[in-house]
């Protein structure tokens with residue numbers, strides 16, 4: 252290996268879209284180059300024990316955060332780990348698995364940014380923050396179709412976990428280099444998953460692509476479906492790029508050009524080079540999702556992974 256593994260964190264609440272986004276990015280980086288770790292595997296208690304104790308999986312005390320941190324450090328230095336496995340179908344633990352890191356490691360889960368040690372291990376940190384109404388819809392759909400729960404059980408679980416979501420999950424937003432929010436354009440309950448807009452909050456904690464290139468010479472937007480603004484997030488200044496579900500091919504190509512001018516590898520996954528599968532991913536409920544907002548989100552995060560790999564390779568040559 253020419254450099255140490257590059258580590259991406261994808262953190263967010265249950266059914267925020269972590270696994271779906273992870274799949275899309277792994278497709279672009281090449282499945283064989285990517286090791287995916289889900290931190291649900293580090294739950295301290297199985298489902299029965301959690302019910303007896305009265306603790307939710309979202310609580311830090313319900314997870315071996317110290318072992319996650321230890322394993323992340325090992326993976327970052329290219330070493331293997333013996334990872335526990337939490338089985339969402341049975342609610343119990345399967346035998347552990349031996350995992351060697353590939354060039355890229357994606358670590359997705361609920362509490363990945365809870366400690367300083369964990370946060371320091373990632374090269375790129377993403378937080379997923381869909382509006383709560385959309386997350387509930389996604390969670391009901393997935394957990395009734397794939398995890399054997401009834402709709403009433405999922406709604407009750409969401410209600411019971413709300414205080415832990417507020418206390419432990421949502422505050423982690425502050426540590427992310429990019430906060431990703433897919434949202435319905437009319438803000439209402441009637442929406443099409445394939446026409447969701449995306450709001451990308453870009454913190455100056457890592458150097459983002461120069462999106463000002465998509466503005467015309469007067470600094471104006473080329474249309475209303477793609478917007479670049481300065482804003483504040485949790486009190487701190489940020490750039491915000493929004494891409495609507497109905498953005499045009501040409502608007503999307505402009506963004507792709509910005510990304511590909513610095514990272515040509517991305518070209519083959521863009522509509523620029525005629526790729527028809529841009530932004531296509533199979534969601535965890537088995538449905539095929541495809542949209543420009545999804546594509547731009549995946550490309551932006553992959554851009555950061557490849558840039559981090561270039562930096563790590565340059566450092567490896569120096570030593």
Ligand SMILES: Nc1ncnc2c1ncn2[C@@H]1O[C@H](COP(=O)(O)OP(=O)(O)O)[C@@H](O)[C@H]1O
Pocket residue numbers: 263264265266267268269270271272389390392393433444445447534535536537538540545
């Ligand atoms: N970007 C997206 N666009 C449309 N639907 C999505 C998107 N991300 C997730 N979903 C839906 O939400 C469900 C839950 O997503 P998932 O990736 O399993 O969440 P998590 O891994 O965070 O628990 C998926 O089954 C899918 O139906």
Ligand SMILES: O=C(COP(=O)(O)O)[C@H](O)[C@H](O)COP(=O)(O)O
Pocket residue numbers: 264265266291298308338339340342360361
């Ligand atoms: O919230 C999640 C995390 O998964 P995800 O982020 O993929 O939703 C699960 O509910 C817990 O792991 C508990 O498992 P269970 O529901 O089996 O008790």
